Structure formats: structure tokens, C-alpha cells
Amino acid sequence: MEAPRPAAGASVDDLLELFQSIRKELEQREEAPSGAWVDSSVAETRSGAKPAWYYPPADGGGIAFYSRRGPKVWGHVHAAAAPAAPERARRLAEAMLDALPADVGWVSVGFSGFDVASEREVARGLAERPGGFAVERYQMEAVLRPGPIRPAPSVPEGVELLPARAATTAAIADLDARAFRGSVDDLVMGGSVEEYTEMVERLLASGLGRFLDEASIVLYEPDPPRLVGGILDAEVSPRRGVVLDLMVDPARRGRGWGRFLLRWGLRAFQALGYSTATLWVTESNVAARRLYESEGFARTASTVLFHWTRPDGVPQPQTSR
Ligand SMILES: CC(C)(COP(=O)(O)OP(=O)(O)OC[C@H]1O[C@@H](n2cnc3c(N)ncnc32)[C@H](O)[C@@H]1OP(=O)(O)O)[C@@H](O)C(=O)NCCC(=O)NCCS
Structure with missing residues (x-):
């Protein structure tokens, strides 16, 4: 598989298709970005304002991009669920991480497009970089209706x-x-x-x-x-x-x-x-998960994040190659 290409100047149609599929999936996860996100992302990617790498839909399809505030970077990697999606995702993520400016000290990357087992595998692979780790998050839901209105809980004393x-x-x-x-x-x-x-x-x-x-x-x-x-x-x-x-x-x-x-x-x-209450919780947050489970929440979906914080003396989240 070839390395992904920088997406500045990519065709509008290719980028529209990729950003629309991300939006669709985020909508399903109830994390959809607001109104003009697809159009502004296409424009910013084509102009180079949003750094991005991609595989055109004809080559399986996928895109990695990030936004930055100070030393912090929020990235996203999307690989269309065609054969070899995890490999495409890995290469996209690596292209993005390896190109980060040297003064970036904090990175959080979400994934979409392919199955969660592969997200986990890709995030864990990336987490071998010094300072990196994979974070598993669960979506949980509780059914509220039909059912009687719950009794009002009593207000704790002193507050x-x-x-x-x-x-x-x-x-x-x-x-x-x-x-x-x-x-x-x-x-x-x-x-x-x-x-x-x-x-x-x-x-x-x-x-x-x-x-x-x-x-x-x-x-x-x-x-x-x-x-x-x-x-x-x-x-x-x-x-x-x-x-x-x-x-x-x-x-x-x-x-x-x-x-x-x-x-x-x-x-x-x-x-x-x-009729339904929903929320996202981090796997390691045992106190919150127990609370939610005891109030009738059950897990309905998972996703994985890759996170990187600069360890002392490591200039970038790159593999030691
Ligand atoms: C999650 C949080 C809100 C719970 O607040 P709290 O006032 O301590 O919780 P409560 O005293 O009401 O406990 C409710 C239940 O939570 C679970 N729980 C709370 N603390 C726990 C702990 N340290 N370990 C395991 N379970 C715990 C228990 O099931 C407990 O029920 P029990 O007391 O009958 O065993 C609190 O820990 C918090 O603010 N955490 C940081 C923020 C956070 O993670 N928010 C959730 C994000 S999704």
C-alpha cells in the first residue's frame, strides 16, 4: 500500500465524500459537528489551512486531519470500511503524527469508518510511541419511557x-x-x-x-x-x-x-x-461506570482514542526509527 498523499489541493468531490462519511458516522454516535462543518472542512483542507493526508475514495478512501490550539492538537483519522481499512488508518495516522510541528506537546486522535476492534488495534499500535496510549470509551444508554416518572431524589443536606x-x-x-x-x-x-x-x-x-x-x-x-x-x-x-x-x-x-x-x-x-438517556464514559472511570450501571445504563457502543503527551526529551510523537 502506498503512503497517503497530502490533501491540500485534492478534488472537491473526493474531499466532500470523505468528510460527508465522517459526518454521517459522527451523527450516528450523536457527536455530529455543527452545520457547515463539511463545507468548511473541504475548503480548509484544499487550501492547506487544515493539515490533512488522504486516500481517494477510488483507492479505498480515508483521511487524517488535525486542528491545533497552542501546543495541543486534536486529530481525526477516518478510513472507509473497505478491505485493508486498519492498514490505511495506521498509515494515515502515522503520516499525520510524523508531520506534527516540533512544538506540539499534546495530541488526541479519534477514529471513524471501520470497526472498533480494528480501532483498538490501530490505537494500541500507535500507543507504542513513547508518551502514547489508547483510551477506550463506551456509550451507555438507559431507557426512561415507557415507565412511571421516577420519584424526586431528596436534596443533599447543606447544599x-x-x-x-x-x-x-x-x-x-x-x-x-x-x-x-x-x-x-x-x-x-x-x-x-x-x-x-x-x-x-x-x-x-x-x-x-x-x-x-x-x-x-x-x-x-x-x-x-x-x-x-x-x-x-x-x-x-x-x-x-x-x-x-x-x-x-x-x-x-x-x-x-x-x-x-x-x-x-x-x-x-x-x-x-x-424516552432514552445516553452518555459516553471512559473505560477506566470505574466510579462513574458503576454509578451508571446501577441506575440502569447499559453499554451500547465503544470507540477508541489515541492520546499522546510529550514525555521529557522526546521532540515528537514519532516512532524511534
Ligand atoms: C462519578 C462521580 C460523579 C460520582 O460521584 P459521588 O458523589 O462520589 O458518587 P456517589 O457517592 O453518589 O456514589 C454512587 C455510586 O457510584 C459508584 N462509585 C462511586 N465512587 C466509587 C468508587 N470510588 N469506586 C467504585 N464505585 C464508586 C458506586 O456504585 C456508588 O454507589 P454505592 O455508594 O451505593 O456503592 C464522581 O466520582 C466524579 O465527579 N468523578 C469525576 C468526574 C467524572 O468522572 N464524571 C463522569 C464523567 S462520564
Whole structure:
């Protein structure tokens, strides 16, 4: 198999086909990017503004591209599910990683197009690079309707319940940073208050599904004033609500507050008429997975991410060749 080609200047038709198939798959995963994403991606790839490598659909089809903010890079590798898709994906990912500028220190790469067993194999192969590792994520679902409306859970003592929108973005981002600190999610999401701020802004602006104010709350301790928990929910379709963020202050864990927040959110989904609740969770996040399973969530899909953080003294995420 030949090496993938740089995609700057590739034909509009080829790029449209590739980006449309990515969009379709992300839609199925309920992670679809917003409106003009396909057209803007084609334009940015052709102009070279979005660095990308590809195999034309006639050669099996696939594309790898990334966007960058400071030293951080978010990449995506798509290989159409034709024969040799994993090999195409591996070569695309390697072309992208080997071409990263030397001042990049953090990379997260998602996959689409082929089966999850092959995603795992490709991500684990890439994870042999120093500083690299593969992260498995599960989609989970709980059926909410038909069924009686769940009873209202009682509010934990010593905290106030506020609509999430009543808190500042900075306070929610700060709680996220405290709650996720040191976890695999933290590494994959970027791990700084700036990243969480950006993420919270995106959620509140309906960037990952129409934000549901009616189903999103925070727990507030008045003295000293501090957010200690929260759940942020959105709509992914008229029947499906998604839990986008659930967090409890590390100093307040194990008191049933996480379960309270989840139950409160699920009850709100039910009252709003959604029949299914969905969410994504990292495999290694045992506490959250147990909580979800005990509230009726079951795994429905998986995907794998490749992550790389610069280890000391290694200039790029390249193999030691
Ligand atoms: C997940 C999280 C919200 C749970 O909050 P919490 O208030 O500590 O959870 P609760 O006290 O309500 O516990 C509910 C259930 O979760 C599970 N659980 C909680 N902590 C656990 C742990 N350390 N190990 C294993 N299971 C655990 C248990 O099933 C527990 O039920 P039980 O007490 O009857 O055994 C909290 O750990 C957190 O904020 N984690 C970081 C953010 C995060 O990962 N969010 C989820 C992203 S998908």
C-alpha cells in the first residue's frame, strides 16, 4: 500500500465524500459537528489551512486531519470500511503524527469508518510511541419511557440546588477541573481550566446538542461560596437526552451526591418527554461506570482514542526509527 498523499489541493468531490462519511458516522454516535462543518472542512483542507493526508475514495478512501490550539492538537483519522481499512488508518495516522510541528506537546486522535476492534488495534499500535496510549470509551444508554416518572431524589443536606445557567462559566469550569484532575478524561480533554472553560461554553451554547436548562443543575455550598457538584444535559434528538457532564467535588465524594445529580437529571429527561438517556464514559472511570450501571445504563457502543503527551526529551510523537 502506498503512503497517503497530502490533501491540500485534492478534488472537491473526493474531499466532500470523505468528510460527508465522517459526518454521517459522527451523527450516528450523536457527536455530529455543527452545520457547515463539511463545507468548511473541504475548503480548509484544499487550501492547506487544515493539515490533512488522504486516500481517494477510488483507492479505498480515508483521511487524517488535525486542528491545533497552542501546543495541543486534536486529530481525526477516518478510513472507509473497505478491505485493508486498519492498514490505511495506521498509515494515515502515522503520516499525520510524523508531520506534527516540533512544538506540539499534546495530541488526541479519534477514529471513524471501520470497526472498533480494528480501532483498538490501530490505537494500541500507535500507543507504542513513547508518551502514547489508547483510551477506550463506551456509550451507555438507559431507557426512561415507557415507565412511571421516577420519584424526586431528596436534596443533599447543606447544599443548594441552582440552575446550571445561574452559575458562571468560570465556576463550572473550575469545578470540572477539580473533579477531573488527574483522571484519564482530564488528559484527553486537555486538563487545564482554559480547556474546561471552552468546553463549558460550547455545551451551554448548544455545541453538542441543544442545551437543556431544565435538566441541568449545580450544587452550591454557600459558606464559603463554592460549587460542589453539577450535571449538564442536552438533547441529541427529540427522543434522546444526553448527559454531557457530571461532576462532584473530590472532597464531597461518596455521599450519594453523584447519584442524586444523575437521578435528578434522568427525572428531568423523563418529565421533558425523552424516552432514552445516553452518555459516553471512559473505560477506566470505574466510579462513574458503576454509578451508571446501577441506575440502569447499559453499554451500547465503544470507540477508541489515541492520546499522546510529550514525555521529557522526546521532540515528537514519532516512532524511534
Ligand atoms: C462519578 C462521580 C460523579 C460520582 O460521584 P459521588 O458523589 O462520589 O458518587 P456517589 O457517592 O453518589 O456514589 C454512587 C455510586 O457510584 C459508584 N462509585 C462511586 N465512587 C466509587 C468508587 N470510588 N469506586 C467504585 N464505585 C464508586 C458506586 O456504585 C456508588 O454507589 P454505592 O455508594 O451505593 O456503592 C464522581 O466520582 C466524579 O465527579 N468523578 C469525576 C468526574 C467524572 O468522572 N464524571 C463522569 C464523567 S462520564
